Amino acid sequence: MRNYLLLTPGPLSTSESVRQAMLQDWCTWDKDYNEGVVTVIREQLLKLAGLDGEYTTVLLQGSGTYAVEATLSCAVRPQDKLLIVANGAYGKRMGDIARRHGLNHVLVSLKETAPVTPEAVRRALEEHPDITHLAMVHCETTTGILNPVEAVARAIRGRGLTFIVDAMSSFGGIPIDIRKLGIDFLVSSANKCIQGVPGFGFVIARRSFLSRCEGVSRSLSLDLYDQWAEMEKGHGKWRFTSPTHVVRAFFQAVKELEDEGGVEARHDRYRENHAALVEGMRRSGFRTLLPDELQSPIITSFLYPEEDFDFQKFYEALKERGFVIYPGKISEAPTFRIGNIGDVFPDDFRRLAEAVADIRRNK
Numbered sequence: 001m002r003n004y005l006l007l008t009p010g011p012l013s014t015s016e017s018v019r020q021a022m023l024q025d026w027c028t029w030d031k032d033y034n035e036g037v038v039t040v041i042r043e044q045l046l047k048l049a050g051l052d053g054e055y056t057t058v059l060l061q062g063s064g065t066y067a068v069e070a071t072l073s074c075a076v077r078p079q080d081k082l083l084i085v086a087n088g089a090y091g092k093r094m095g096d097i098a099r100r101h102g103l104n105h106v107l108v109s110l111k112e113t114a115p116v117t118p119e120a121v122r123r124a125l126e127e128h129p130d131i132t133h134l135a136m137v138h139c140e141t142t143t144g145i146l147n148p149v150e151a152v153a154r155a156i157r158g159r160g161l162t163f164i165v166d167a168m169s170s171f172g173g174i175p176i177d178i179r180k181l182g183i184d185f186l187v188s189s190a191n192k193c194i195q196g197v198p199g200f201g202f203v204i205a206r207r208s209f210l211s212r213c214e215g216v217s218r219s220l221s222l223d224l225y226d227q228w229a230e231m232e233k234g235h236g237k238w239r240f241t242s243p244t245h246v247v248r249a250f251f252q253a254v255k256e257l258e259d260e261g262g263v264e265a266r267h268d269r270y271r272e273n274h275a276a277l278v279e280g281m282r283r284s285g286f287r288t289l290l291p292d293e294l295q296s297p298i299i300t301s302f303l304y305p306e307e308d309f310d311f312q313k314f315y316e317a318l319k320e321r322g323f324v325i326y327p328g329k330i331s332e333a334p335t336f337r338i339g340n341i342g343d344v345f346p347d348d349f350r351r352l353a354e355a356v357a358d359i360r361r362n363k
């Protein structure tokens with residue numbers, strides 16, 4: 001049934017059972033769907049995050065970026081000022097969103113290989129004491145760097161900032177203590193570590209903060225508050241057509257995450273995948289862009305092994321052997337990326353290592 005293993009960070013390889021869950025049609029106003037599927041998902045997401053009624057969830061049509069845009073444009077009011085500390089494409093994209101929406105904001109762009117540190121945040125806060133909101137990316141998928149969100153959370157504690165975290169590529173695959181870290185809005189999507197198929201994003205929000213967002217958004221379809229209000233009032237009813245098949249697949253994916261043993265167990269498997277990947281690639285002479293201590297167990301950037309390395313040829317050769325990888329996305333050095341999240345296992349990475357060794361021998 002599989003054309004190839006997707007070693008990209010979303011969409012990713014999903015299980016047969018997740019794909020099979022899409023083989024039924026659902027009515028968007030019937031309670032079997034709204035109460036039996038959507039509401040259950042909303043509750044399960046809170047449970048996965050270890051949260052109670054202090055927090056709530058909103059599901060929103062579109063890819064992850066839609067949910068990030070909906071969050072920023074709803075959470076930052078005209079009297080607020082947003083600080084974005086970026087170290088890759090997704091952090092910069094938050095800057096683009098802020099600019100497009102005319103949000104009062106400051107974008108601090110760090111090097112792509114430098115983590116978002118508490119010092120960088122503190123410095124920006126000293127320079128701009130009127131900051132009310134901080135947004136950052138947890139795992140910057142651009143490079144695979146894991147930003148120290150715990151340390152940043154400690155640094156801003158007690159300052160009364162609204163804390164927005166793009167945990168798109170980490171939620172469900174890396175434990176995040178949302179309450180302890182004081183995160184007010186966490187954004188993720190269906191097709192990353194929960195291992196669903198693409199089609200919607202979701203936001204876990206502190207209820208009291210989301211309640212303040214009524215009437216803020218200048219967008220109708222991306223109004224996170226209105227979407228939430230409708231879901232609450234309609235017991236899981238979406239405003240506008242919901243991606244029913246994708247939602248049903250996600251319901252199955254959440255169940256499979258629980259069956260696996262929850263976020264900790266999935267994190268362990270991703271770490272094993274990652275260890276098998278890096279060990280295999282290093283054996284074939286590849287080097288990682290990042291030092292191990294900055295590296296996430298989600299996606300890894302590898303440097304081109306020689307100046308005239310032909311990525312396209314390497315990509316095609318791997319694809320022929322059943323593995324699809326990802327080009328690089330950074331300006332600092334020529335790289336390519338390999339993701340290790342999804343319905344993939346350490347043995348897959350050992351097979352990948354053999355394929356890579358074989359390709360390099362015959363180059």
Ligand SMILES: *Cc1c(COP(=O)(O)O)cnc(C)c1O
Nearest residue numbers: 063064065090139141166168169
């Ligand atoms: C995947 C991802 C997004 C969203 O990307 P889409 O292509 O809109 O789904 C945002 N931030 C990060 C860190 C991501 O990995």
